Amino acid sequence: MQIELIATGDELLNGTIADTNGAFLCERLAALGLPARRGATVRDRREDIVLALRTAAARADVVVVSGGLGPTSDDVTLECAAEAAGVELTTDEPTAAAIRARLGRRGIACTPNNLRQARVPAGAKVYPNRFGTAPLVELALGSARLYFLPGVPREFRGLAEEIVLPALGRLAAGAPVRRVRLLRCYGAAESHLDHALAGLEAAHPGIELGYRTTLPENHVRLVAVGAAGEPASAVEARLSAAVAEARRRIGVACFSDDGRGLPALLGELLVARGATVALAESLTGGLACGLLTDPPGASRYARMSLVAYVDEVKRDVLGVPGELLARHGAVSEPVARAMAERARALARADFGLSCTGLAGPEGDASGQPVGTVFTALAAASGSRAERHAFGGDRDRVRAFSAHATLDALRRDLLEAAG
Amino acid sequence: MQIELIATGDELLNGTIADTNGAFLCERLAALGLPARRGATVRDRREDIVLALRTAAARADVVVVSGGLGPTSDDVTLECAAEAAGVELTTDEPTAAAIRARLGRRGIACTPNNLRQARVPAGAKVYPNRFGTAPLVELALGSARLYFLPGVPREFRGLAEEIVLPALGRLAAGAPVRRVRLLRCYGAAESHLDHALAGLEAAHPGIELGYRTTLPENHVRLVAVGAAGEPASAVEARLSAAVAEARRRIGVACFSDDGRGLPALLGELLVARGATVALAESLTGGLACGLLTDPPGASRYARMSLVAYVDEVKRDVLGVPGELLARHGAVSEPVARAMAERARALARADFGLSCTGLAGPEGDASGQPVGTVFTALAAASGSRAERHAFGGDRDRVRAFSAHATLDALRRDLLEAAG
Numbered sequence: 109m110q111i112e113l114i115a116t117g118d119e120l121l122n123g124t125i126a127d128t129n130g131a132f133l134c135e136r137l138a139a140l141g142l143p144a145r146r147g148a149t150v151r152d153r154r155e156d157i158v159l160a161l162r163t164a165a166a167r168a169d170v171v172v173v174s175g176g177l178g179p180t181s182d183d184v185t186l187e188c189a190a191e192a193a194g195v196e197l198t199t200d201e202p203t204a205a206a207i208r209a210r211l212g213r214r215g216i217a218c219t220p221n222n223l224r225q226a227r228v229p230a231g232a233k234v235y236p237n238r239f240g241t242a243p244l245v246e247l248a249l250g251s252a253r254l255y256f257l258p259g260v261p262r263e264f265r266g267l268a269e270e271i272v273l274p275a276l277g278r279l280a281a282g283a284p285v286r287r288v289r290l291l292r293c294y295g296a297a298e299s300h301l302d303h304a305l306a307g308l309e310a311a312h313p314g315i316e317l318g319y320r321t322t323l324p325e326n327h328v329r330l331v332a333v334g335a336a337g338e339p340a341s342a343v344e345a346r347l348s349a350a351v352a353e354a355r356r357r358i359g360v361a362c363f364s365d366d367g368r369g370l371p372a373l374l375g376e377l378l379v380a381r382g383a384t385v386a387l388a389e390s391l392t393g394g395l396a397c398g399l400l401t402d403p404p405g406a407s408r409y410a411r412m413s414l415v416a417y418v419d420e421v422k423r424d425v426l427g428v429p430g431e432l433l434a435r436h437g438a439v440s441e442p443v444a445r446a447m448a449e450r451a452r453a454l455a456r457a458d459f460g461l462s463c464t465g466l467a468g469p470e471g472d473a474s475g476q477p478v479g480t481v482f483t484a485l486a487a488a489s490g491s492r493a494e495r496h497a498f499g500g501d502r503d504r505v506r507a508f509s510a511h512a513t514l515d516a517l518r519r520d521l522l523e524a525a526g
Numbered sequence: 527m528q529i530e531l532i533a534t535g536d537e538l539l540n541g542t543i544a545d546t547n548g549a550f551l552c553e554r555l556a557a558l559g560l561p562a563r564r565g566a567t568v569r570d571r572r573e574d575i576v577l578a579l580r581t582a583a584a585r586a587d588v589v590v591v592s593g594g595l596g597p598t599s600d601d602v603t604l605e606c607a608a609e610a611a612g613v614e615l616t617t618d619e620p621t622a623a624a625i626r627a628r629l630g631r632r633g634i635a636c637t638p639n640n641l642r643q644a645r646v647p648a649g650a651k652v653y654p655n656r657f658g659t660a661p662l663v664e665l666a667l668g669s670a671r672l673y674f675l676p677g678v679p680r681e682f683r684g685l686a687e688e689i690v691l692p693a694l695g696r697l698a699a700g701a702p703v704r705r706v707r708l709l710r711c712y713g714a715a716e717s718h719l720d721h722a723l724a725g726l727e728a729a730h731p732g733i734e735l736g737y738r739t740t741l742p743e744n745h746v747r748l749v750a751v752g753a754a755g756e757p758a759s760a761v762e763a764r765l766s767a768a769v770a771e772a773r774r775r776i777g778v779a780c781f782s783d784d785g786r787g788l789p790a791l792l793g794e795l796l797v798a799r800g801a802t803v804a805l806a807e808s809l810t811g812g813l814a815c816g817l818l819t820d821p822p823g824a825s826r827y828a829r830m831s832l833v834a835y836v837d838e839v840k841r842d843v844l845g846v847p848g849e850l851l852a853r854h855g856a857v858s859e860p861v862a863r864a865m866a867e868r869a870r871a872l873a874r875a876d877f878g879l880s881c882t883g884l885a886g887p888e889g890d891a892s893g894q895p896v897g898t899v900f901t902a903l904a905a906a907s908g909s910r911a912e913r914h915a916f917g918g919d920r921d922r923v924r925a926f927s928a929h930a931t932l933d934a935l936r937r938d939l940l941e942a943a944g
Contacts, residue, residue: 119738119747121562122706123553126544130567135541144539146574149548149565152736156564179717180737213895214915221717239918260739262922318542387833393819394812397833401811404887404920406835412843413833415805415815421830425872454843469822502822 109280111137112168113147114160116175116185117259120149129174129257129264136268140277141286141333152176157188165192165252170276172268175259177242179221185256186245190229193249197227200234203243210241239266285334285343289351289365293326294515296361301328304357312350324508325370328354328362360519371402374514377521378409385517386455387413388426388447390438391467391481396510412455416447426450437474439465444482445491452486460486463513465496467505481509485516527698529555530586531565532578534593534603535677538567547592547675547682554686558695559704570594575606583610583670588694590686593677595660597639603674604663608647611667615645618652621661628659657684703752703761707769707783711744712933714779719746722775730768732761742926743788746772746780778937789820792932795939796827803935804873805831806844806865808856809885809899813928830873834865844868855892857883862900863909870904878904881931883914885923899927903934 113134115127127149134144145168150156157176164171176185190197204226211218225242228234235244240263245256255272257264293301298319305328309317318329332347334340355362363373378385387397397413400406416422419438423430428446436442444464452460465481466472477497484493494516498508531552533545545567552562563586568574575594582589594603608615622644629636643660646652653662658681663674673690675682711719716737723746727735736747750765752758773780781791796803805815815831818824834840837856841848846864854860862882870878883899884890895915902911912934916926 117738118561118736121552121565122556123549123551124556124708124738124747125740126546126549128544131541131544133541134539138540138542143536145569147539147565147567151563178737178739180720182736210917214897214917216715216718219717219721221720260741262741262918386839389812392816393824393828394807394815394831394833397812397835398810398816401833401835402921406811410811410835412835412839413812413831414843415812415819415831415833417815417819417825417828417830421804421873425830425832455839456842503820 109142109170109276110168111142111144111170111172111276112164113144114164114171114173115147115149115259116152116157116173118151118182120175121151127174128261129259132261132265133172133268136273137276139286139288140273140280141284142276142280152182152184154184154188154191157185158192161189161192161249161254165249165254168252170279171249171252171254172272173254173256174264177225177245177256177258179219179225179241183224186228189232189245189247189249189254189256193229193231193247195230198230199223200226200228200243202236203228203234206236207241235267235271237263237267239263244271284336285338285340287332287340287343287347289330289347290367291328291330291351291354291358291362292364292367292369293328293358293361294324294363294370294511296326296358298326301326301358305354308350308354308357311353312346314346315350323504324511328358330354360522363515363518369402370511370514370518371399371406374400374518374521375403375406375409377518377525379405381521383458384409384411384455385459385461386411386451386457387513388422388451388460388462389413389415389513390417390422390447390464392463392506392510392513393417395506396461396463396513399510399514411457412451414451414454422447427454437472439472439474439476439480439482441482441484441493441495444484444493445486448484448486448493449491458487459517460484460491461513461517462486463509465505465509467502467509469502479505481505481512483509483513483516485520487520527560527588527694527701528586529560529562529588529590529694530582531562532575532582532589532591533565533567533677534570534575534591536569536600538593539569546679547677550679550683551590551686554691555694556706558691558698559701560694560698561704570600570602572602572606572609575603576610579607579610579667579672583667583672586670588697589667589670589672590690591672591674592682595643595663595674595676597637597643597659601642604646607650607663607665607667607672607674611647611649611665613648616648617641618644618646618661620654621646621652624654625659653685653689655681655685657681662689702754703756703758705750705758705761705765707748707765708785709746709748709769709772709776709780710782710785710787711746711776711779712742712781712788712929714744714776716744719744719776723772726768726772726775730764730771732764733768741922742929746776748772778940781933781936787820788929788932788936789817789824792818792936792939793821793824793827795936795943797823799939801876802827802829802873803877803879804829804869804875805931806840806869806878806880807831807833807931808835808840808865808882810881810924810928810931811835813924814879814881814931817928817932829875830869832869832872840865845872855890857890857892857894857898857900859900859902859911859913862902862911863904866902866904866911867909876905877935878902878909879931879935880904881927883923883927885920885927887920897923899923899930901927901931901934903938905938
């Protein structure tokens with residue numbers, strides 16, 4: 109099955125944004141054993157879009173088109189699709205009704221522009237979009253099947269996962285089995301992972317390893333491709349064995365092999381223990397708590413974060429002794445521990461976590477380098493701190509610090525459990 | 527001048543890596559006033575590459591091709607270029623000598639594969655590559671000029687900056703001037719921006735509008751293209767006039783026309799006033815403070831955020847009267863106002879901001895729909911709240927809520943100033 113992708117939008121060709129949808133879809137298609145054959149990026153110009161649609165439809169079985177489904181006058185993809193197919197645009201009444209209802213619930217008036225999003229080529233199949241207003245449209249053009257998705261990444265991904273990829277998976281039934289697992293790691297460099305996994309491919313024939321850094325995480329990708337006639341269950345068993353060995357070799361730095369993120373994993377450990385947590389943050393400015401409360405249901409374990417961005421708040425609101433701050437400075441092990449202990453006490457939580465450090469670009473009076481960060485964990489049994497030296501710019505130091513703050517508790521809970 | 531890009535490589539279509547070279551080059555070309563017209567991504571298959579080269583050369587003036595210049599057998603781009611141009615491959619002796627010397631310095635034996643990188647289409651112009659071994663090759667194909675660059679990002683960027691972009695800049699001397707401005711907006715839907723700006727293009731000839739949603743923001747892009755012989759200063763003046771009218775029409779929802787983000791703008795307003803701010807958050811879990819403290823130097827105005835994720839913390843740490851929580855519930859205007867007032871008082875800040883609401887996926891006992899959010903602003907003169915009904919999933923409600931929390935203060939400071 110030949111699959112081509114078309115991304116539309118001036119912004120993609122002006123360097124304003126990169127086409128993350130294409131990379132996402134290519135990865136998912138490859139995981140299905142349906143690697144894309146070609147990609148094209150075109151401007152919001154009618155003649156360019158019509159030509160791209162006709163060219164791709166003439167040689168591919170499936171064309172996935174993103175962008176240009178919005179309500180504004182430069183959103184012309186479906187007009188071009190109608191032109192390429194030689195049909196008229198018609199209003200899809202269920203979509204129009206859904207748009208009116210959606211806007212009405214939010215108290216927004218429905219303008220004629222909003223209803224442009226309900227205009228689709230005659231004969232197209234329309235799927236509702238529960239992530240936004242533009243529907244997903246499927247259209248036959250010659251012998252090709254074209255899918256039109258919104259370019260907004262959240263909507264594109266949601267609709268691709270829910271509708272397009274399952275449909276293509278059904279079309280491709282009978283192709284060689286291919287299964288993929290992603291090991292997500294924090295706190296181990298890519299070169300260390302590579303070293304830890306040396307020889308794994310030789311020990312597990314038919315398994316391929318790949319590495320990718322998605323700061324602040326490092327990922328290892330294991331791909332199992334079935335031999336001719338090998339049933340899916342056998343391919344999955346081979347992959348699971350390789351995943352298990354890889355996790356043994358990597359150790360605690362690997363936190364997930366099923367796609368779940370650090371906050372979700374930590375949340376499950378806390379729920380399993382019936383434990384609660386409170387934070388005191390400084391340089392992360394709330395990002396550690398933002399991560400902690402990312403999963404649905406976080407209120408079962410997250411009680412508080414006190415972002416004490418200035419020393420006065422650390423002393424007067426959080427209750428860190430002024431004497432500690434004066435003697436050691438805010439970026440120090442004793443203050444990190446006191447912050448975690450005070451957060452735990454104030455919020456009456458089982459665990460207290462803290463983070464204090466220098467995100468830059470400028471340092472402080474202590475003379476410690478930018479990237480110096482202390483995280484601490486407080487429990488009923490006492491508290492302990494870790495010192496980190498993160499490299500990179502302000503954003504990077506903040507992101508690593510937020511992850512390190514939570515990861516200290518994840519590792520502690522795993523040790524306690526195991 | 528029409529410019530097209532071709533990226534070659536299976537890895538780009540398997541989701542293994544994203545094509546960062548293309549985004550980089552598009553941005554640099556746009557800055558030169560030479561926006562790329564189209565992009566294509568093809569696999570390492572001879573017939574696909576030859577077809578892509580011929581198609582692009584038939585309609586473009588310049589084609590920039592990346593990838594497939596390495597020493598291995600799947601690096602076939604220059605063989606395909608020779609086939610498309612109907613010429614033979616020949617060895618470029620200076621390149622062969624440079625490869626031998628480079629490998630010799632590093633003590634590596636020169637294999638026949640290494641010398642494949644010196645084989646170029648007859649008649650091509652060859653530029654040395656001081657970033658690696660594959661040379662930069664320039665070839666005429668019909669009336670188009672083709673540049674072949676290695677896909678390794680460091681080499682691609684180095685050669686693009688040193689050779690390709692200056693050459694295109696010289697070709698384009700005398701081309702029309704092109705200037706771009708981005709209006710960043712929060713709190714106005716794309717369809718409403720389109721409506722507000724209806725007729726602006728007609729009133730400002732030579733100005734083009736484009737729209738893009740980058741949740742939770744909406745962006746309007748204004749592009750001014752100069753007439754033949756129009757000096758850059760005149761084009762810039764026309765663009766500034768159109769930007770000023772667009773901002774008048776959009777109103778306070780447009781917060782920036784120079785690329786700066788909401789946190790940076792708010793930070794500048796606060797620094798100009800010498801004012802400080804403290805937050806009390808709930809559903810945003812620290813993300814509002816994370817935004818506020820994003821810009822370097824945020825400690826000049828950001829003092830605290832108390833993320834009171836559970837009611838007990840709202841009452842016992844933040845100091846919201848328990849009676850208010852019992853009577854109105856945590857997601858209510860009175861509690862939002864009390865949270866902002868208490869944050870201001872606890873941190874001794876000039877302004878207090880708060881945010882309380884339902885991020886979902888589940889609601890609370892109040893029966894209000896998911897997406898119901900109250901933000902509040904407290905100052906010396908008193909406090910006031912706003913009610914919001916945000917659509918979408920948990921991530922989206924949290925992101926919109928964090929922005930809305932800060933935007934209330936931005937609008938207030940602008941009103942006070944103007």
